[in-house]
Amino acid sequence: MTSRNIYLRSGRLDSLFRMFGWLLILEALLMLLPLAVCLIYGEADWLAFCCSAAVTGVTGSALAFFYRNSNSPIFRREGYLLISSVWIFFSIFGMIPFLLCESPLTLTDAFFETMSGFTTTGASVIADVEAQSHGILLWRALTQWLGGLGIVMFLIAIIPSLNDSGGISLFNAEVTGISREKLHPRIRQTVISLWTVYAMLTLLLVAVLLFMGMGVFDSVCQACSTMSTGGFSTRNGGITAWHSPAVAWAVTFFMFVGGINFISVYNVMRGNARQLFRNNVFRAYTGIVFVSVLAMAGWLHARGARSVDELLLSPLFMVCSAVTSTGFEYCPRIPFAAWGPLPLIIVIMLMTCGACAGSTTGGIKIDRAVALSRNLRNEIVHTLMPNCIRRVEVGGKEIPQSMMLRIAGFITIYMLTVSAGAMAMTAFGYDLTDSFFASTSCMGNTGLGYGATGAGYSALPDVLKWVFSFEMLIGRLEIYPVLALCCPPLWRK
Numbered sequence: 001m002t003s004r005n006i007y008l009r010s011g012r013l014d015s016l017f018r019m020f021g022w023l024l025i026l027e028a029l030l031m032l033l034p035l036a037v038c039l040i041y042g043e044a045d046w047l048a049f050c051c052s053a054a055v056t057g058v059t060g061s062a063l064a065f066f067y068r069n070s071n072s073p074i075f076r077r078e079g080y081l082l083i084s085s086v087w088i089f090f091s092i093f094g095m096i097p098f099l100l101c102e103s104p105l106t107l108t109d110a111f112f113e114t115m116s117g118f119t120t121t122g123a124s125v126i127a128d129v130e131a132q133s134h135g136i137l138l139w140r141a142l143t144q145w146l147g148g149l150g151i152v153m154f155l156i157a158i159i160p161s162l163n164d165s166g167g168i169s170l171f172n173a174e175v176t177g178i179s180r181e182k183l184h185p186r187i188r189q190t191v192i193s194l195w196t197v198y199a200m201l202t203l204l205l206v207a208v209l210l211f212m213g214m215g216v217f218d219s220v221c222q223a224c225s226t227m228s229t230g231g232f233s234t235r236n237g238g239i240t241a242w243h244s245p246a247v248a249w250a251v252t253f254f255m256f257v258g259g260i261n262f263i264s265v266y267n268v269m270r271g272n273a274r275q276l277f278r279n280n281v282f283r284a285y286t287g288i289v290f291v292s293v294l295a296m297a298g299w300l301h302a303r304g305a306r307s308v309d310e311l312l313l314s315p316l317f318m319v320c321s322a323v324t325s326t327g328f329e330y331c332p333r334i335p336f337a338a339w340g341p342l343p344l345i346i347v348i349m350l351m352t353c354g355a356c357a358g359s360t361t362g363g364i365k366i367d368r369a370v371a372l373s374r375n376l377r378n379e380i381v382h383t384l385m386p387n388c389i390r391r392v393e394v395g396g397k398e399i400p401q402s403m404m405l406r407i408a409g410f411i412t413i414y415m416l417t418v419s420a421g422a423m424a425m426t427a428f429g430y431d432l433t434d435s436f437f438a439s440t441s442c443m444g445n446t447g448l449g450y451g452a453t454g455a456g457y458s459a460l461p462d463v464l465k466w467v468f469s470f471e472m473l474i475g476r477l478e479i480y481p482v483l484a485l486c487c488p489p490l491w492r493k
Helices: 010-041 046-066 076-094 096-100 107-118 134-149 151-158 165-174 187-211 216-227 238-242 245-258 262-269 273-278 280-302 308-323 341-353 366-384 401-426 432-443 462-476 480-484
Strands: none
Touching: 010 046, 010 076, 010 134, 046 076, 046 096, 046 134, 076 096, 076 107, 076 134, 076 151, 076 462, 076 480, 096 107, 096 134, 107 134, 107 462, 134 151, 134 187, 134 216, 151 187, 187 216, 187 245, 187 262, 216 245, 238 245, 245 308, 262 273, 273 280, 280 308, 280 341, 280 366, 308 341, 341 432, 366 401, 401 432, 401 462, 432 462, 462 480
């Protein structure tokens, strides 16, 4: 490749550096919140956040200042580069508090924890979260809340100058799923509407948890982790630690809502609930949850479970946690590891599937599963009746054949990546079931653990932590933006 064939010229790189600067300034400002919490609680970790915010802020300000006059347009290619890179840079600077706090993590553990936060995975290497300062716990929750709808999505919402084709390119590169819907003609207004819905639901959950007796700090952290479908908690026992069925019911409901396309949630809040129930993706979502809970409840009943908690609440909570990639657990009587093989298989399938596109969840997404199943049905019909032509519709929109090929390719690469992660873990002597569960959990941004990772991911070798960190990244960005960077034609005219 000769230099004149390189697509990304210096001017366009300058525009990306300017945006990196803005994003790092945003991250530095976000660090001031846990800094303030440390001061309120009289904790020494305020100094760690002070240094982290200073380093991040100075770096961001320098980039924004030196490249302030860069106005080159941002197109699809630049958008992919920015989206893929920003999660790495955010994690690099976001791990500084974990390195400088009173209970510091190693470099590998700090990066893993931060990447797990921003990608809303929730897999943790901190064995005793209750021993951490309030500032660290809040920082973990904030990384998930910001990463829920997307880091760059937040930037589009607060910077008016991105209300152009550049903002559309970034929006298309970061939003998950098989389609890119807009609520308003102006992309910034669409993003603001989505963030408003997201923030309102978070505040509503905070109020509900406060009403149920949870403290202010715990309510805020749990609400941020729930609406982002992230799963970081302030207690070692997660939601089970509160021993409150009411809290578990509330978290279950909001996890379920977090798995719905936020454009559909916005329409419901505007009074258009009929549109939601007509959506075949939402019907598939509720159907998957219902069937999974029924199967789990029947299995647990056959093994002697009798209470409402055991037969309804715990299975429903676990199903919603797995399908929405939240990663919370609520098992007050029998730990999940003792539920048996059928619930384990169901959870693995739910983690792989994921919830609706356009939500904060991970996995393949139900939209793709619906499209693939309908295309399979059409192919069977076409085999029997060659002259019969039927369309594939998902969410009221026709899916062209080119998109079906893209969906099939995505699912193939997704499963190959999960298998590669599992193979890497088995190479270190781990059980095959534990390996596939951990790889599926990280790739699906779920964070649940089982067997070797049941007590957390801290015991894994550093090599595996880097492998799973990469899986979290490509799982959150849905593979193609990351793989596109390795494709030479992307950088040519």
